[in-house]
Amino acid sequence: MPKQRILVTRKLPDEVEKRLIDTFATNLQGGDFPDNSERLIQQSHDVDGILCSPCDQIGADLIEKLPERIRIISTFSVGYEHIDIKAAMARGITVTNTPGVLTDATADIALLLILGATRRAFEGERLIRENKWQGWNPTQLMGTGLQGKRLGILGMGRIGQAVANRAKAFGMEVHYHNRRPVEFDATYHETAESLLSNSDVLSLHCPLTPETKGFLSKERIELLPQGAVVINTARGGVIEDEALIEALKSKRLFAAGLDVFEGEPNLHAGYRALDNTFLLPHLGSATIETRNAMGFMAIDNLESFFKGESPPNVVKP
Ligand SMILES: NC(=O)c1ccc[n+]([C@@H]2O[C@H](COP(=O)([O-])OP(=O)(O)OC[C@H]3O[C@@H](n4cnc5c(N)ncnc54)[C@H](O)[C@@H]3O)[C@@H](O)[C@H]2O)c1
Numbered sequence: 001m002p003k004q005r006i007l008v009t010r011k012l013p014d015e016v017e018k019r020l021i022d023t024f025a026t027n028l029q030g031g032d033f034p035d036n037s038e039r040l041i042q043q044s045h046d047v048d049g050i051l052c053s054p055c056d057q058i059g060a061d062l063i064e065k066l067p068e069r070i071r072i073i074s075t076f077s078v079g080y081e082h083i084d085i086k087a088a089m090a091r092g093i094t095v096t097n098t099p100g101v102l103t104d105a106t107a108d109i110a111l112l113l114i115l116g117a118t119r120r121a122f123e124g125e126r127l128i129r130e131n132k133w134q135g136w137n138p139t140q141l142m143g144t145g146l147q148g149k150r151l152g153i154l155g156m157g158r159i160g161q162a163v164a165n166r167a168k169a170f171g172m173e174v175h176y177h178n179r180r181p182v183e184f185d186a187t188y189h190e191t192a193e194s195l196l197s198n199s200d201v202l203s204l205h206c207p208l209t210p211e212t213k214g215f216l217s218k219e220r221i222e223l224l225p226q227g228a229v230v231i232n233t234a235r236g237g238v239i240e241d242e243a244l245i246e247a248l249k250s251k252r253l254f255a256a257g258l259d260v261f262e263g264e265p266n267l268h269a270g271y272r273a274l275d276n277t278f279l280l281p282h283l284g285s286a287t288i289e290t291r292n293a294m295g296f297m298a299i300d301n302l303e304s305f306f307k308g309e310s311p312p313n314v315v316k317p
């Protein structure tokens with residue numbers, strides 16, 4: 001029986017590519033696939049499935065043009081807002097993702113951003129790198145401590161809870177808002193607005209959906225306490241960039257730590273111009289162990305689908 005052929009849109013870790021080659025006939029990319037849907041369509045003419053990444057935009061227009069024989073899209077990510085799930089379902093295409101295996105790595109990056117933003121670590125690093133440090137002094141780069149501060153989590157799912165556990169170890173008081181309360185020892189807020197009013201550090205962990213798009217608006221930022229810190233490892237689209245930049249510029253907010261941006265990699269230039277922003281290039285899941293685990297999970301999803309089973313991580317709208 002011939003092997004199924006899979007189009008892989010990005011360079012994947014070596015171990016993952018090795019298992020892909022052992023299991024499937026693969027159209028592997030030597031480098032990263034350019035963000036060009038025409039090319040993706042051309043390359044998919046002879047494939048049975050696609051293994052894509054969160055930066056490939058797989059909208060309804062593209063799905064409509066995919067060859068009939070493509071029955072599965074396996075994304076190398078837990079987030080799936082880049083795929084039009086309804087359009088895929090209408091075409092009989094199954095979509096799968098990689099939940100859970102990246103929870104700890106992403107929660108670690110959220111903590112790194114919380115610590116970096118509250119302790120001004122990135123400003124200190126720049127000072128040394130630019131050879132401007134003139135020695136220890138009692139008032140230099142004073143940050144703000146975490147002990148006794150309120151961490152507000154929007155989206156108390158896998159990553160939100162993992163961040164909450166870490167923050168507790170730092171002596172923070174955990175508050176959250178979720179679509180519904182979860183089994184977790186923390187203060188639940190019925191509304192996002194109440195959460196914002198009670199967050200010294202706000203950390204975003206919800207998916208990007210029509211409901212959460214632009215969630216952190218000017219009006220909502222005004223609900224945060226003076227000098228609050230905003231952390232985002234969810235998706236850039238959850239924040240209204242202009243509003244956040246203005247609040248950081250005026251020092252209404254102390255700092256922001258951001259791993260994700262609207263329009264990546266072309267983030268709003270205003271973020272780069274500020275001293276009180278700690279910016280990372282979407283590193284949430286970027287450990288060797290995690291990226292291997294994500295790849296293996298994406299392959300498991302493909303394998304079980306082609307065996308005629310229901311894949312373990314099917315995305316439902
Ligand atoms: N920075 C990174 O590299 C990185 C890595 C992994 C995940 N992520 C992002 O993190 C997100 C969360 O991942 P997860 O595994 O924790 O997902 P999850 O599904 O376990 O948790 C998401 C939580 O958000 C809640 N939620 C959804 N809509 C909401 C709303 N309108 N208001 C309040 N709560 C809402 C859900 O009920 C759920 O509890 C992903 O969707 C992805 O966008 C980013």
Ligand SMILES: O=C(O)[C@H](O)CO
Nearest residue numbers: 054076077078079285
């Ligand atoms: O959604 C995801 O999985 C991240 O953005 C990349 O790990």
